Amino acid sequence: MAFDIDMIKSVYSKVAERVDAAREITGKPLTLAEKILYSHLWDGKTDKAFVRGKDYVDFAPDRIACQDATAQMALLQFMQAGKKEVAVPTTVHCDHLIQAKQGAQKDLKRANETSNEVFDFLESVSNKYGIGFWKPGAGIIHQVVLENYAFPGGMMIGTDSHTVNAGGLGMVAIGVGGADAVDVMAGMPWELKFPKLIGVKLTGELNGWTASKDVILKVAGILTVKGGTGAIVEYFGPGAKNLSATGKGTICNMGAEIGATTSTFGYDESMERFLRATDRADVADAANEIKEYLTGDDEVYANPEQYFDEVIEINLSELRPHLNGPFTPDLATPVGELGEKAAKNDWPIKVDWGLIGSCTNSSYEDLSRAASIAQQAIDKKLKPKSDFGINPGSEQIRYTAERDGLLEVFENLGATIFTNACGPCIGQWDRSDRKGEEKNTIVHSFNRNFSKRADGNPNTHAFVGSPEMVAAIAISGRLDFDPLNDTLINEDGEEVKLDVPVGLELPTKGFAVEENGYLAPTEDGSKVEVKVATDSERLQLLTPFVPIKDSELKEVKLLIKAFGKCTTDHISMAGPWLRYRGHLDNISNNCLIGAVNAYNKKTNFVKSQLTGEYGGVPDTQREYKAKGIKTIVVGDHNYGEGSSREHAAMEPRHLGVAAVLVKSFARIHETNLKKQGMLGLTFANENDYDLIQEDDTFSFLDIEEFAPDKPLTIEVTHADGSKDTIKANHTYNDAQIAWYREGSALNLIKKQNA
Numbered sequence: 001m002a003f004d005i006d007m008i009k010s011v012y013s014k015v016a017e018r019v020d021a022a023r024e025i026t027g028k029p030l031t032l033a034e035k036i037l038y039s040h041l042w043d044g045k046t047d048k049a050f051v052r053g054k055d056y057v058d059f060a061p062d063r064i065a066c067q068d069a070t071a072q073m074a075l076l077q078f079m080q081a082g083k084k085e086v087a088v089p090t091t092v093h094c095d096h097l098i099q100a101k102q103g104a105q106k107d108l109k110r111a112n113e114t115s116n117e118v119f120d121f122l123e124s125v126s127n128k129y130g131i132g133f134w135k136p137g138a139g140i141i142h143q144v145v146l147e148n149y150a151f152p153g154g155m156m157i158g159t160d161s162h163t164v165n166a167g168g169l170g171m172v173a174i175g176v177g178g179a180d181a182v183d184v185m186a187g188m189p190w191e192l193k194f195p196k197l198i199g200v201k202l203t204g205e206l207n208g209w210t211a212s213k214d215v216i217l218k219v220a221g222i223l224t225v226k227g228g229t230g231a232i233v234e235y236f237g238p239g240a241k242n243l244s245a246t247g248k249g250t251i252c253n254m255g256a257e258i259g260a261t262t263s264t265f266g267y268d269e270s271m272e273r274f275l276r277a278t279d280r281a282d283v284a285d286a287a288n289e290i291k292e293y294l295t296g297d298d299e300v301y302a303n304p305e306q307y308f309d310e311v312i313e314i315n316l317s318e319l320r321p322h323l324n325g326p327f328t329p330d331l332a333t334p335v336g337e338l339g340e341k342a343a344k345n346d347w348p349i350k351v352d353w354g355l356i357g358s359c360t361n362s363s364y365e366d367l368s369r370a371a372s373i374a375q376q377a378i379d380k381k382l383k384p385k386s387d388f389g390i391n392p393g394s395e396q397i398r399y400t401a402e403r404d405g406l407l408e409v410f411e412n413l414g415a416t417i418f419t420n421a422c423g424p425c426i427g428q429w430d431r432s433d434r435k436g437e438e439k440n441t442i443v444h445s446f447n448r449n450f451s452k453r454a455d456g457n458p459n460t461h462a463f464v465g466s467p468e469m470v471a472a473i474a475i476s477g478r479l480d481f482d483p484l485n486d487t488l489i490n491e492d493g494e495e496v497k498l499d500v501p502v503g504l505e506l507p508t509k510g511f512a513v514e515e516n517g518y519l520a521p522t523e524d525g526s527k528v529e530v531k532v533a534t535d536s537e538r539l540q541l542l543t544p545f546v547p548i549k550d551s552e553l554k555e556v557k558l559l560i561k562a563f564g565k566c567t568t569d570h571i572s573m574a575g576p577w578l579r580y581r582g583h584l585d586n587i588s589n590n591c592l593i594g595a596v597n598a599y600n601k602k603t604n605f606v607k608s609q610l611t612g613e614y615g616g617v618p619d620t621q622r623e624y625k626a627k628g629i630k631t632i633v634v635g636d637h638n639y640g641e642g643s644s645r646e647h648a649a650m651e652p653r654h655l656g657v658a659a660v661l662v663k664s665f666a667r668i669h670e671t672n673l674k675k676q677g678m679l680g681l682t683f684a685n686e687n688d689y690d691l692i693q694e695d696d697t698f699s700f701l702d703i704e705e706f707a708p709d710k711p712l713t714i715e716v717t718h719a720d721g722s723k724d725t726i727k728a729n730h731t732y733n734d735a736q737i738a739w740y741r742e743g744s745a746l747n748l749i750k751k752q753n754a
């Protein structure tokens with residue numbers, strides 16, 4: 001199935017001119033990341049050399065991908081833009097809302113029952129607005145994207161942090177919040193701070209038990225979970241060419257675990273093979289025509305220290321297989337050294353589960369290498385000591401793996417084949433063997449292993465490894481098992497050793513699938529009705545936010561003065577609240593419930609100036625809203641850090657908060673507040689934070705003159721009648737002030753479209 005070849009050809013037609021111009025303007029050879037960035041500038045004008053880590057730049061991504069959990073609010077917002085269809089090719093993938101329990105068939109049926117209203121909504125809204133829809137069971141977003149949409153030299157954004165997986169096919173693919181995706185769907189540019197560049201030179205060749213996964217497990221150990229922040233990691237060198245495209249995808253996927261903006265590889269023969277195997281010979285042919293533009297310049301790779309901000313070198317021939325964890329993916333330990341470490345740290349040695357799959361490691365190659373180990377267990381009469389669970393990455397992989405007998409091998413070992421979906425990787429796992437919070441160990445080929453991630457149990461010690469290593473460890477049932485050196489005792493009491501894994505990069509008979517689960521949108525969506533039940537507790541159509549009138553900013557009440565850290569998690573908690581992420585009013589009941597009240601150091605306990613009583617933040621705010629009284633939230637430094645979750649701005653806006661005044665903002669949250677038509681302000685003198693008292697009332701004295709670079713003046717009236725006049729800075733430009741005046745950025749877009 002070939003998608004979008006016209007769009008890809010159009011992108012490729014501009015690459016040479018833009019990259020040549022970028023080389024000229026920067027006066028140096030270019031990395032691949034720079035080539036992709038400079039060839040995707042929003043205005044198409046390559047007339048400025050950007051400063052890495054400093055300049056904010058507008059880009060024009062080629063594609064958007066959304067998963068079912070984040071797509072709900074993103075698409076509800078997009079509906080507000082008044083567009084007939086999305087401006088950029090977009091797909092929605094139903095993969096996060098399917099719980100793993102009894103195996104694919106039953107689990108999928110149950111998910112279709114419990115989340116049918118969400119799936120129906122996503123399907124109908126996709127159909128209406130020209131969005132490709134991948135049904136529940138069709139596969140995990142990033143594998144499906146790799147198999148169908150990713151293309152060398154492209155730029156993609158996605159509402160999931162592992163969107164970066166598409167770097168395996170030479171893209172710059174970046175995970176974003178829903179608000180950013182909505183902007184691009186609505187035809188607006190996407191802004192990103194021009195990233196720094198980390199080069200990883202790979203030499204040598206993988207051998208024996210070492211897999212692509214071990215490259216990123218090693219890199220994570222070197223760079224740690226923060227080491228890639230604000231940077232694109234570019235892999236190159238002879239070792240890179242020896243890796244399969246899906247192996248490259250694995251490495252890029254876990255770039256999210258080192259905080260990297262994204263990771264990528266230059267176009268090479270492995271990518272060409274993958275494109276042809278996945279029915280995209282036309283894309284491969286088009287890429288071949290401009291291939292020197294789809295990789296970094298030779299001079300860059302010959303002298304990487306001169307052109308990257310940081311360079312790491314890894315010799316694949318010497319790389320040892322790793323298991324990283326527990327509780328963090330950067331705690332890297334070579335297999336064979338885990339016994340000692342586990343004993344020292346009191347990690348349970350017995351392994352309960354070996355889980356293979358997720359968007360990180362569920363390719364045909366992954367399954368075939370792991371199956372080769374599983375087959376040995378059968379041949380050598382080894383009974384696995386741990387349970388096995390498998391999540392194939394897509395229906396295409398599942399179907400092909402079934403046809404080729406790979407799944408049968410796992411089933412012969414008693415494995416449960418879960419749905420082609422995220423399952424345990426996102427905590428959608430009804431784990432039958434343990435219900436309490438007992439200490440236990442699991443190994444998996446996923447990417448994240450934070451506390452509670454897989455099964456909700458804070459005492460589950462999860463270790464991350466390659467699929468083949470997970471298979472070996474699960475067979476042995478021991479965390480300290482080293483298949484390179486250790487032997488096992490089989491059912492006949494004999495000592496046996498596992499041979500090195502073997503696998504196929506691509507299926508020899510080619511990929512096959514009967515029903516891939518894709519639904520193309522109808523040509524004309526104007527008659528399609530978006531399905532949202534009026535009594536739904538999970539979904540609610542949005543109504544446009546009403547602009548805040550200047551007159552409403554005269555007697556504004558303090559809702560909460562937040563003390564210390566106030567992240568997007570404090571503002572809009574996750575966990576069970578995620579169920580309501582498509583229902584703004586219901587999820588608003590978590591608004592600021594994690595923020596610490598500066599006056600009593602309690603959470604979700606603030607004074608109502610209407611009654612003098614203390615109560616929860618959302619309830620108190622709803623009382624103000626009912627009386628038509630606007631409120632203000634005061635905060636400390638870096639307010640809104642954490643994720644790009646748009647709910648953290650939409651909830652206070654929905655409940656009637658007019659302004660957020662803080663010592664400093666996390667930039668994305670500040671922008672999100674602006675997009676929702678609120679005031680995001682900072683104290684001109686941060687000591688004024690201390691002036692704010694519990695019963696204060698605020699009057700914005702010069703809001704009528706709201707203009708770029710002009711601080712606002714706020715009169716603060718205290719309970720005893722005394723007053724302080726303070727200055728509030730802001731970073732609104734003219735366009736953002738227009739968002740504020742219209743009530744939201746989407747209101748403005750809608751008006752412009754009318």
Ligand code: F3S
Pocket residue numbers: 095096140141142160162358359360421422425426446447
């Ligand atoms: Fe799903 Fe886990 Fe990937 S949640 S998208 S499989 S990181």
